[in-house]
Amino acid sequence: MKRLLITGAAGNLGRLARARLGHLADVLRLSDIADLDPAGPGEEVVNCDLADADAVHDLVQDCDGILHLGGVSVERPWDQIQRGNITGVYNLYEAARAHGLPRILYASSNHAIGYYRQDEVIDTTAPQKPDGLYGVSKCFGEAMASLYHSKFGQETALIRIGSCFEKPRDRRMLATWLSPDDFVRLVECVFRVPMLGCPIIWGVSDNDEGWWNTETARLIGWRPKDNSETFRAEIEAAAPCPPKDAPESVYQGGKFIAEPIYKD
Ligand code: NAI
Ligand code: 15L
Numbered sequence: 412m413k414r415l416l417i418t419g420a421a422g423n424l425g426r427l428a429r430a431r432l433g434h435l436a437d438v439l440r441l442s443d444i445a446d447l448d449p450a451g452p453g454e455e456v457v458n459c460d461l462a463d464a465d466a467v468h469d470l471v472q473d474c475d476g477i478l479h480l481g482g483v484s485v486e487r488p489w490d491q492i493q494r495g496n497i498t499g500v501y502n503l504y505e506a507a508r509a510h511g512l513p514r515i516l517y518a519s520s521n522h523a524i525g526y527y528r529q530d531e532v533i534d535t536t537a538p539q540k541p542d543g544l545y546g547v548s549k550c551f552g553e554a555m556a557s558l559y560h561s562k563f564g565q566e567t568a569l570i571r572i573g574s575c576f577e578k579p580r581d582r583r584m585l586a587t588w589l590s591p592d593d594f595v596r597l598v599e600c601v602f603r604v605p606m607l608g609c610p611i612i613w614g615v616s617d618n619d620e621g622w623w624n625t626e627t628a629r630l631i632g633w634r635p636k637d638n639s640e641t642f643r644a645e646i647e648a649a650a651p652c653p654p655k656d657a658p659e660s661v662y663q664g665g666k667f668i669a670e671p672i673y674k675d
Pocket of ligand 2: 425484485520522556573574575587664665
């Protein structure tokens with residue numbers, strides 16, 4: 412493709428995408444509300460608040476694909492979540508509609524279903540069960556993608572990411588870990604598959620332990636290869652086992668379950 416927009420390019424996954432996904436397009440348009448390193452060869456840098464409709468309209472112009480990673484990525488007060496993840500997502504979909512419906516990868520989250528228990532295995536048809544305002548905002552994003560697909564034919568891959576970090580950070584992440592390499596391959600599949608539609612796909616590696624039926628990954632030809640088992644001994648030695656009735660032991664959303672509704 413000619414130009415791939417990456418929102419949230421200053422963040423954890425955005426920096427990874429910038430470093431490793433340049434081959435997907437002639438030009439990467441990198442955007443964030445936070446400062447970004449200056450543009451290198453084959454890059455454009457655009458500072459943009461997703462809550463600014465006019466700015467987002469201009470941001471999306473001339474893009475053939477959008478890797479939408481921008482927004483609030485943890486539990487925060489409503490006004491912050493509303494700006495980045497509600498108004499921001501609305502602005503993004505409206506801009507995409509105005510500019511020819513470029514394919515979108517929407518970074519959804521396991522926190523859209525965090526209130527399922529760890530002794531349940533769910534598939535993508537299970538009703539949403541968010542574990543906080545952040546999770547609610549991800550449910551909203553999934554709903555917007557579905558609406559724009561039904562009404563306008565907008566294609567979106569709704570990737571419910573587990574925990575994408577260099578390695579798992581605690582025992583729960585042995586079940587939720589998505590390796591950086593698997594993330595890169597996943598994004599490649601989303602933007603290369605001829606027909607996408609609007610599937611929900613779990614963004615999780617091929618871990619021995621897990622709570623999600625990952626069969627929809629096949630729709631885009633993605634087969635995760637990494638397995639958190641490599642890190643089990645290290646994690647179990649480093650972190651004490653949390654009590655059996657602690658939220659991080661009971662619910663899929665882990666510690667997010669215990670978060671309050673923040674006011675400021
Ligand atoms: P991050 O917090 O490191 O990056 C998010 C970026 O979005 C930040 O650079 C931030 O400045 C930017 N941003 C926030 N509000 C904005 C606004 N109003 N306008 C423009 N930019 C704004 O998060 P990370 O880890 O890189 O995650 C990327 C995406 O993937 C997020 O949408 C997150 O919800 C989702 N996700 C990530 C997971 C992970 O394990 N890293 C797990 C599940 C979902
Ligand atoms: C998320 O949605 C967050 O963005 C990320 O920072 C992690 O906390 C991840 O979920 C997780 O559940 O481990």
